[in-house]
Every structure is written in C-alpha cells, then in structure tokens.
Amino acid sequence: MTVDIVVPAAGESVTEAxxxxxYKADGDYVALDDALLELETDKASMDINAPAAGILRVTIEDxxxxxxxxxxxxxxxxxxxxxxxxxxxxxxxxxxxxxxxxTQPGGHPSPAAAKLLRERAIDANAxxxxxxxxxxxxxxxxxxxxVPVAESTTEAPTEAPVEQPAPRNAGERVVRRERLSRLxxxxxxxxxxxxxxxxxxxxxxEVDMVAVMALRSEYxxxxxxKYDVGLGFMSFFTKAVCDAxxxxxxxxxxxxPDAIVYHDYCDIGIAVSTPKGLVVPVVRNAQALxxxxxxxxxxxxxxxxxxxxxxxxxMAGGTFTITNGGVFGSLVSTPIVNRPQSAILGMxxxxxxxxxxxxxxxxxxxxxxxxxxDHRLIDGKDxxxxxVRIKALIESPTRLLLGV
Amino acid sequence: xxxxxxIGAGPGGYVAAIRAAQLGMTVTLVEKRKTLGGTCLNVxxxxxxxxxxxxxxxxxAASKFSVHGISVKELGIDFKQxxxxxxxxxxxxxxxxxxxxxxxxxxxxxxxxxxxxxxQVCVDTQTLEAxxxxxxxxSEPTPLPSVPFDGKRxxxxxxxxxxxxxxxxxxxxxGGVIGVELASVYARLGTEVTIxxxxxxxxxxxxxxxxxxxxxSLKKLGIQIHTRTEVTGCSVTKTNATLTAKKNNADVxxxxxVVLVAVGRRAYTESLGVSELGIALDARGRIPVTAAxxxxxxxxxxxxxVISGEPWGHKAYMLAHQASEExxxxxxxxxxxxxxxxxxxxxxxxxxxxxxxxxxxxxxxxTAANVPYRSGKFPFKASGRARAAEESDGFIKxxxxxxxxxxxxxxxxxxxxxxxxxxxxxxxxxxxxxxxxARLCAPHPTFSxxxxxxxxxxxxxxxxxx
Numbered sequence: 001m002t003v004d005i006v007v008p009a010a011g012e013s014v015t016e017a018x019x020x021x022x023y024k025a026d027g028d029y030v031a032l033d034d035a036l037l038e039l040e041t042d043k044a045s046m047d048i049n050a051p052a053a054g055i056l057r058v059t060i061e062d063x064x065x066x067x068x069x070x071x072x073x074x075x076x077x078x079x080x081x082x083x084x085x086x087x088x089x090x091x092x093x094x095x096x097x098x099x100x101x102x103t104q105p106g107g108h109p110s111p112a113a114a115k116l117l118r119e120r121a122i123d124a125n126a127x128x129x130x131x132x133x134x135x136x137x138x139x140x141x142x143x144x145x146x147v148p149v150a151e152s153t154t155e156a157p158t159e160a161p162v163e164q165p166a167p168r169n170a171g172e173r174v175v176r177r178e179r180l181s182r183l184x185x186x187x188x189x190x191x192x193x194x195x196x197x198x199x200x201x202x203x204x205x206e207v208d209m210v211a212v213m214a215l216r217s218e219y220x221x222x223x224x225x226k227y228d229v230g231l232g233f234m235s236f237f238t239k240a241v242c243d244a245x246x247x248x249x250x251x252x253x254x255x256x257p258d259a260i261v262y263h264d265y266c267d268i269g270i271a272v273s274t275p276k277g278l279v280v281p282v283v284r285n286a287q288a289l290x291x292x293x294x295x296x297x298x299x300x301x302x303x304x305x306x307x308x309x310x311x312x313x314x315m316a317g318g319t320f321t322i323t324n325g326g327v328f329g330s331l332v333s334t335p336i337v338n339r340p341q342s343a344i345l346g347m348x349x350x351x352x353x354x355x356x357x358x359x360x361x362x363x364x365x366x367x368x369x370x371x372x373x374d375h376r377l378i379d380g381k382d383x384x385x386x387x388v389r390i391k392a393l394i395e396s397p398t399r400l401l402l403g404v
Numbered sequence: 405x406x407x408x409x410x411i412g413a414g415p416g417g418y419v420a421a422i423r424a425a426q427l428g429m430t431v432t433l434v435e436k437r438k439t440l441g442g443t444c445l446n447v448x449x450x451x452x453x454x455x456x457x458x459x460x461x462x463x464x465a466a467s468k469f470s471v472h473g474i475s476v477k478e479l480g481i482d483f484k485q486x487x488x489x490x491x492x493x494x495x496x497x498x499x500x501x502x503x504x505x506x507x508x509x510x511x512x513x514x515x516x517x518x519x520x521x522x523x524q525v526c527v528d529t530q531t532l533e534a535x536x537x538x539x540x541x542x543s544e545p546t547p548l549p550s551v552p553f554d555g556k557r558x559x560x561x562x563x564x565x566x567x568x569x570x571x572x573x574x575x576x577x578x579g580g581v582i583g584v585e586l587a588s589v590y591a592r593l594g595t596e597v598t599i600x601x602x603x604x605x606x607x608x609x610x611x612x613x614x615x616x617x618x619x620x621s622l623k624k625l626g627i628q629i630h631t632r633t634e635v636t637g638c639s640v641t642k643t644n645a646t647l648t649a650k651k652n653n654a655d656v657x658x659x660x661x662v663v664l665v666a667v668g669r670r671a672y673t674e675s676l677g678v679s680e681l682g683i684a685l686d687a688r689g690r691i692p693v694t695a696a697x698x699x700x701x702x703x704x705x706x707x708x709x710v711i712s713g714e715p716w717g718h719k720a721y722m723l724a725h726q727a728s729e730e731x732x733x734x735x736x737x738x739x740x741x742x743x744x745x746x747x748x749x750x751x752x753x754x755x756x757x758x759x760x761x762x763x764x765x766x767x768x769x770x771t772a773a774n775v776p777y778r779s780g781k782f783p784f785k786a787s788g789r790a791r792a793a794e795e796s797d798g799f800i801k802x803x804x805x806x807x808x809x810x811x812x813x814x815x816x817x818x819x820x821x822x823x824x825x826x827x828x829x830x831x832x833x834x835x836x837x838x839x840x841x842a843r844l845c846a847p848h849p850t851f852s853x854x855x856x857x858x859x860x861x862x863x864x865x866x867x868x869x870x
Binding site for chain 2: 108110111114115118119132135
C-alpha cells in the first residue's frame, strides 16, 4: 500500500500553494521525515516531509496545488533499493467502479463523514483523512463534533416546498453565487462553534481618552525618534489588558469540560484586517513587553498581514483577543470570542461627547469598550470589574507605570 | 396542522415517525390494520422467523440430535402451541411499537387513509391537515392469474403463516425468498413440499452459487424442486389442488393439499387517492419518487415497497430494512440534513438453514459490467467452529476488484450468515479492500473466520485453513 503525499492545510486562509521545488526526485529513496519539497502559500513557505520511508513517486512536479491534493506518493520500503531493481509501478487506477482509496484525493469518507461533508458543502478533497489509508472519518470533518446539524431544532427547519411564481420582468436583478473561500468557511465554522458551544454575553463601559491622547501628543515624536515606531493606542490598551488579566485570571483562562486552564502569561491576539479577511496574530508575553516592543510587534504583524506573509504559527495560541472596530468607525459592537479563549475586548471609535466631569458638562473624547465573555467560566462581576479596571488605567495612564 | 402525516405503520412508516419525532416534528401515523408494524411484524418477517426457528428446533431434534449422542423418545409436534408461540412473538413485537409511538409522542390513528389534497388526508370520515404527507403503504402478495388465491387451498404467505394444521403435501410456486423460507418450515415439520420455479434456479436475484448451494440443502430436507417450470393453471377440489404446468415443453401435473403462491409482492396503493392528485403510478403500480423520496406533488413523499426510482439508482428490493433506511433518510432530508443511502450496500438475507446472505455485486453483474474481479471462497467444512456445531454446509465468497482489491460483493450461505453479513456491509461502506478484511483479527473459533479466510483467498489466494 502506498502512502500519499498530500498538500496539508497550512492555516486558516490557505487554500492553495505553489510547488516551489522538489528537493528529491521521482524514484529517489527517501527516509521518514526527509524534506521532500518546498511549498509556497500566500502566507508562508514550508517544507513537506516524507510521511514514510520508501521510493518517492512524484505526480505533480510544479504549479499551483490545493490543500488536500495528492502530489505524489511513497512506496514504502525499509531499504534503499539496488539501482537495477525495476520500478514496480502500480497499475493506473482508472476503473470508475473501484478507485482504490489510497490513491483517492482526500480519501474515501465514512458514511457519517460523507453526510457531514455534504451538509457543510465541503469538498472531500479539501479534507485530510486520518483514517486508515487516508480515509476521511467523522472527526476529520471540520468542527464535526461541535455542530449537531438540525438535531435539536424544535421545528422542522425547512418548509414544504411551495411552487414559486416565476419572477416578472423586473429589469436587471442579478443574483450571483460565489464559491466560499476556505478562509470564509473556516471563519464561519469557528464563529458558529463559538456561538453554539459557549454562553456568550457582552458587557460595556466607556473610557475618557483625554489623558492618553495628551500623553500621546506630548511624546509621540520622541517615541518615534527613539524606537522607530509610532505610539498608538494599542500599546496602552494591550498593557491595560495585561494588568487587568493578571488581576482577573479567569478572563485569561480557558474552559474545558472538566477543568479550567489558567495562563500566567498574556498572549494577546490582535485582530487584523487583511485583504483576504480577518486574521488574528498573537503578541506573545505581552505582560513583559514595553510599549515600544508591543507597537513594533503589532506593526510587524500588520505589514506581514498586508503582504500575506503571516505564518500559521503567528496566529496559533493566544489567551485573549483585542479587536478594534473603531478604525472603521464602529461606535459600539458585541465581538465574538476567539475560541478556545474565554473573552475578547472590543475597542471602538473615539467620539467627542458631552460628559459630566466634576458636575460640569464638558466635551471629552470618549470610546465605548465592550467585553464579550464566556459566562460558563466568568461571572458578571469579574467581567464588569475587568472593564472598570481598563477604564481606570486608560483614564489615568500613570497607574500603568505604578501598577496601582 | 401536524408537520408530518404518515400513512402505513410498517418498518418504513413507524421508523419515519420516530425519526421525525426525534427531529422535533409533530407526527400523526395512520394505520389500516388493528396493530402497528405492517406486513413485516404481523404477517412477514417476524412470524416467519418464529416458525422457522420452531421448525428448525424440531428438525434438529428429529434428525440431527442423534449424531450428538442425544436420543429423544416420543418426539412430537404440538402445532397449535407452535402457532400460539408465533402469535405471542408477533403480539409482543407489535405492542412494542405501540410503546415506541407513545414514548415519542406520536399520534396513532387506525383507519383507511385517502389523500384528498396536497396537505389533506381523509381517514375514514375525518379530514386531517399536514405540512407534509409520507406514503409508506408497502406491498401485498402478487396474485397469479392462473392460480387465484382462495385462502383455503391456494394461499398467500399470510395464510401460510397461520395454517390450522400441518398439510401432508404442499406446492410452493416461486423459489424466491418467501417461497424457500416457507417451504423450509413445512418440510421440516414433515410436509412433502414441491417448489415450482419459472427461472433456472432458486433465489435467482442472488449470486448463482448461492442458489445452487441452497438447492442442495433444500433437497437434503426432502424438498422436490422443479426449475424452468411454468404453471399454466389449476383446479381445486374440497381436499386438494392440482396444478398444470409446462416443463421442457412437456405437460406436468402437481397435486397437493395446499398451494402457496409466492411469486412476489406488488405495491399497495388501494384507495390511497394518489392518481386523483395527479401522481402517475408506473407500469407496475408503484409511486415514482425523486432521490429525496418526493412525489410529483412537492408536499407528498413516499418510501419503502411502494416506490420506484430507477433513474436515480433506487433498487426495488422490497426489504423491511431498506424501507427503514429510506424512512430515516427521507425524514432527515425534510429537516434539511443531507444523508445518503447506497443501494449497493443493502444486504439481502434468506432465513433458510443454512442461511443465505449477500451484499454488493454478484459475479454475473460484474461480468456483465466488464469489471475485472477476483473471487475468494472459503467453505464452512474447513471451519473448526462449523464442524463443532455440526453445521458445515455452505461457504463465503468474496469478490474484489482485480486491480484495486476493493471489495465489490460478498455472498454467503451457511450457519448464522444473516448476522455475519453486517461485517461485509461495514467493509463495503468503508470501501475496504479484500486485504483490509483479511487483516482484521477474527475471534477463534467463530463462523466469522470464514469471512477473513475468503478475503485472504480473494486478495492473494493465500487462505490459512484450506
């Protein structure tokens, strides 16, 4: 039985890749885990290693390939063959009645997996099967465990079909169907997963930005000169979030069926809009970083996101996420948590509003902030006090310095 | 207005009702009989299996115990008790369906249903409304024009399951599943049974090897078998019936106390009202449906023995388990799910002894389709378990693709193969190769080892025990 070389899923937004070069040639003997070829995706380049030891057979030499494509296979053997050995090419599997599972792109789905694939409109070729000989089993279908399809509806969700009258001549009323991109599908399944498997609730507060804005206008030039990076609001909020997370560790924790997983570090995901969609790279150990280190990290991610160079590793992990809808003009919103994290902070635009300060109505630059959290883990009291703490730190940034 | 109204409470209808209730629909189930369960539970699968088991026990005691060193004196048959037990089995099974309907909150109505509109069903005098209607009315025995049923001498399977006494002689017209099963029951109880079959072999829809092996086993039981014989007419007296027939262009007569006509079953749509709604029945009186089991009226669906759908790959096997699967699939599709039924993976079973079971393609089908295949066979004679049980008739045959080794069909005749065939179904649903099955560990000693050995034979002709 041969072992297929399959283009792996390299991250949320990666649907296809280009074969940059094969390190090994067709017919070469390769050892397990030998690097076979270099694949370039729009986010990263990566090496594909041999899934087994044996003779390499290359089916696709170069060009663009999709995730799940079989680009070659290995005929397992423990030893390098003597050169004279004739290559035992397996017979081409052309019979439509029986294509061998092992050479089927994507593998043959099990009955339950096939049902889920159809219901989620997922092409079997886009799924890597982990069953025997690459068979697609139920758990291989993205989010199979978390979305019980229509099982719990109290009413049959689809109405009996009714004959629709043909539309009258209505000028140009064009309906366009576009195939979902892999990133959009992944985003969809993950968001539905979050909505269905957590008890989400959002709490709000508002922040007077006057102090931070004053600080920023006073030092932004010096900051820029010294660190070669602009002083933005994100560093203030990231630092404030780290402080508040350490005060309310449950918000930085994750829910498991039988356990709460605490993190004594803060890996903060920063939602970044890229031309292809939303991605969330992670600023690691943000609690230990200085303002300029945070700003540099975010700037670096933003640039790489724009250039499509973020790697899957950049986006893995994360204990808490900040999303800033304010850059697009959002006044207030209820973000959805980035599972398996338990909470997400939403920042919004800064609007001058009349507010009461010391019993006087004054004009202040105000921002609404929102915290969506998993109520299974986090009580309302903690969530509210977390936002109050952030408000306090942003309104008096000196407290960030003093840690009070 | 209920979400779903189902007509017919057989293994199609009652399973559809349960699945629909599981999916949150409100369900009304309408049944013409006094009891639920349809043909299968009342006058089909269940009572025939009860009689097959009883008669096999007697047959074992009468002719097989002695070899085990067991002697039985004054062995006899209390046929009334045998029939009473059969009825007990039926009664407890159908009341189990009552319990299930109650458990799932399904409204059950007894009466004859006529569909009077896309969403209206008339049950006796009452008109009910439903968002969807599911027809699961099943089938009834096909009569033979030259040998009309009279219920006394000329019987359908229904009467043959409730005879008042054991007949001395019996003719069974039709060597299909129902014919050979009921022939077995009465032959074991001492009836002189003759099977008259038009085709060239028994159970002719299955692989010819199975028919041949079954014919041998039934002959051992004393059953006379006439194949390629066409029944042309009959005459009935008070005490017996005489059939006229043609065999090899010669006229032959068969005389017996009773005649069982078991030439097949036909779709049952009497007084259902579908034609009035514009649903045209096909040439065999069946309701054509789409792959979503929808009729030409979008709110009306149909499943089970009553449907046809050759264009999209439906196979009219008329099996209880097929109707149940179609029920689940049909109702899940109503709920927006997208399940699929592979008709190639529906097993067929004959409850003679030895039992016969098969799934997938026969050798004849593969040959006709020009598919290169390998055949592996293992006889139960070579099975230690079968010898210990004194049940070494039969074999398992595995057909796999000559190039890819994928299993294409598995055919079995032997002890308990009706229960063994599910392993073959599993393998085929997962598109296993013969080698895959050969590499699964089979417990020793069991009948299931024969499947592993036949697979070894198919994949590389390397069985261990032959």
